[in-house]
Amino acid sequence: MKCKKIEGLLITDYLDKEIDGLDKVLIEQHLACCPVCRDFAANTKRLLSEPFTDIERSDAPEFIWRRVKDAIISERERRRNPVVDFFERLKGAIYIPKPALVFISIITLLLIVGIVAKLQFASKYALKNNVQEQVEYLDYPRENSDAGFGTLVEQYFL
């Protein structure tokens, strides 16, 4: 085996004792005659494996069990109370996975509705103004014609 391939195995399977049979024999034969790989194997063991041996393990604090137990018990009590349970289920049913996204969507929607409404109002207003002007314009000659044209037709109809 080549040194590079040996290195890969030394840092994984060999170090972790996941290797046996022919592969193990081959590695050990190589180590016996290659000082570079021998050095590498010793280093990986010393630097990567030994710091973790007999590592200090801490006991989990007792209050965690109390918290877990309290959470379970209060959940069970909620389930026993049908009204509370109904609202809990409702809350679960309308659970929003990404509140920020929903919030932004609602704001965007409101903005769009707002803009559309405003545009419609503006165009309506403009139309109304326009109509008003036309009406005023149409009115104008009539106001002036109060004096009448003095025609027979006018006299007949008025």
Next chain:
Amino acid sequence: MGNEITNDILLKAQEGDLDSFEIIYRTCVNFVYNVAYRILCNKEDAEEVTQEVFLNVYHKLKGFRLESSFKTWVYRITVNCAINYQKKMARERERQKRYDDNLGPEGHVNDPGVAINSENRERTINALLRILNPDQRTAIVLRNIEGLSYREIADTLKVSINTVRSRLKRAREKMLVIRKEVIKNEM
């Protein structure tokens, strides 16, 4: 662990028996807590995650199939909770960091070089673990601290043995570079 939890206890716990669930908790809590602690490098975070893990175990217990390995199942829930928690915290810290950047420079507590120089092994381990990404760190914790085999790690993480091997390889290459640098600086 795992030997003390009989199928009888699991069945009773699945039916909602709190005493049986407590036996499960007592049997597993220390390894759950230690795995969470090593992945998160912080005891308060590990306490939060341990609580979350057991509430998860409680809620998912009905769906657990008795023929599969309970130990692997709890390891998987632990690793998932710890990694999710870490991602959440990383996002919050990033937000906090952006805020802190405006206030001034921040001290680097997780500089592996500094910690390894001090002769405290605990700090050496934390410093080594901190330079790894979550996947690599999880593989190292399960292998070096929990002593799981490659097969067990693969089952826990639902990846292939080759993936486990390559994560361990990358992790150790990174750690070796740091360790060698520190030793060179000491000489």
